[in-house]
Amino acid sequence: MDSNSFNPDELAHKWLTDKLTPDEKLRFEQWYADFNDEELLISNSQYTSAEQIRENILSQINFKIDENQTPKVKVYKLWRNLAAAAAVVLAIGVAVLYRAPILNLVDPVKQLTLTTNPGEYRQIYLPDGTHIWLSPATSISYPEKFRDKLRNVSIKGEAYFEVKHDTDHPFVIQSGAVKTVVLGTSFDIQAYAYAKSIDVTVVSGKVGVSANTSTRTAMLTANQRTVYQKATATLVKENYPNAAKFLDRRKGIFDFNGASLAEVIHDLEIQYGIRITLTPGLTSKAFYGRLETTYPISYTLDKLSTVMELRWEKQNGTYLLHP
Structure with a gap:
């Protein structure tokens, strides 16, 4: 079908039957998207808004029902107005049914990607009002606006989410081999590419977590988490009473209550994007204290060394900790 033979009336009839x-369907949807139904109705009437048209149709129907006329005339006029109302409803229904596909066709939604550097923390708001804290060395991809049934985003790294509640539009996060579905809650996802696991920890609310390799979904509530082991492709659900620590962690504040020095160093390596080596025999030593990774690494290592009675030095780009 060439452009000169394009006939909206003919295509509308074919659509109804x-x-x-497929080509005609595409042409018809493109044509339909180019005009505003309400503007068309208004331009051919004495009304200034679509609401006035709807109110007039309703008042005429009510008037015809109450009007004391002969049955034949009354029924004819009533059905004529009902037909007009049905046409408006049909036009609105078509617009709603095809709204998302048509809009995505004529005005594609841009996909945005934001990446933080090592040592950089950043907060963003998505188009739906969802608040996200991005940890260092993290990348998030999301649409410029949400149009579809699902609010889809993806991340690599670590992020803390406070999802805006919307029952009709679930929020879906893809993080490697793990998918997290939520309506409205707060939780943390750790999904660094080089890490051995992907962790989802719930601070409040309820989320569903599943792995691409399984149809099983683990439902999590506050103070619970799932750990997906990449090597075995297994998803394990467990209690995690200390989930509230992520409220500080999202800001770069780490409270360690007897954590091994190996665990502390692991967190620092991720946050700062550096390599730290421990002298043999130090890995199991327990550390109690608070470290704020928004400060320079030299400040943080000074504080750690003071508490643990250690000293540090830098050699060939690697930081060394020893007694």
């Missing part, structure tokens, strides 16, 4: 070819 389900005889449109």
Whole structure:
């Protein structure tokens, strides 16, 4: 079908009888998207808004029902107005049904990607009002606006989410082999590419977590988490009473209550994007204290060394900790 033979009336008839070819369907949807139904109705009437048209149709229907006329005339006029109302409803229904596909066709949504550097913390708001704290060395991809049934985003790294509640539009996060589905809650996802696991920890609310390799979904509530082991492709659910620590961690504040020095060093390496080596025999030593990774690494290592009675030095880009 060339542009000169394009006939909206003919295509509309084919659409109603389900005889449109794929090419004709595309042409008809493109044509339909180019005009505003309300503007068309208003331009051919004495009304200034679509609401006035709807109110007039309703008042005429009510008037005809109450009007004391002969049955034949009353029924004819009533059905004529009902037909007009049905046409408006049909037009609105078509617009709603095809709204997302048509908009995505004529005005594609841009996909945005934001990446933080090592040592950089950042907060962002998504178009739906969801608040996200991005940890260092983290990348998030999300649409410029949400149009579809699902609010889809993806992350690599670590992020803390406070999802805006919307029952009709679930929020879906893809993080490697793990998918997290939520309506409205707060939780943390750790999904660094080089880490051995992907962790989802819930601070409040309820989320569903599943692995791409399984149809099983683990439902989590506050103070619970799932750990997906990449090597075995297994997803384990467990209690995690200390989930509230992520409220500080999202800001770069780490409270260690007897954590091994190996665990502390691991967190620092991720946050700062550096390599730290411990002298043999130090890895199991327990550390109690608070470290704020928004400060320079030299300040943090000074504080750690003071508490643990250690000293540090830098050699060939690697930081060394020893007694």
